[in-house]
Amino acid sequence: MKYLIVIIFSLFISSYNSQTYFQQYQKLADSLESVYGIPSSVMMGVAYIESGGGRSYLARYSNNHFGIKGHNPKYRTSYRYFESDTASYTSFCELISRQKFYEKLKGNENPNHWVTYISRSGYAGSSTRWGPAVISIISRNKLM
Secondary structure, rough: OOHHHHHHHHHHHHHHHHHHHHHHHHHHHHHHHHHHOHHHHHHHHHHHHHHHHOOHHHHHHHOOOOOOOOOOOOOOOEEEEOHHHHHHHHHHHHHHHHHOOOOHHOOOOHHHHHHHHHHHHOOOOOOOHHHHHHHHHHHHHOOO
């Protein structure tokens, strides 16, 4: 019984944290969707996976929600530092907009298509697990 309570509590906390994360970044992702044509659900799904729901060290101290590599003047790491969460989300959109598949998918609302192409582009180290994890987050949290 004790373990069941712990499991239920863990699921509640996990669900609460994900909803809090999505509520916090929904407006930002929606505004960027209107500019770049990348679904906000995809942005938030990728960000959630890459940043552990905003709890990763990288997200908290470098405002890097997407695991984007680059210069970091504050910390000794190969992952880029951003001045704000907005800059991180915008940088992700700019990165995706430079990919070969972007013009083909721009404005497409199907997150499965986006995640498949992003995964194939080499964005994630383990694309066989990464893609399904992102789709699961999008589906489970009804981001579509």
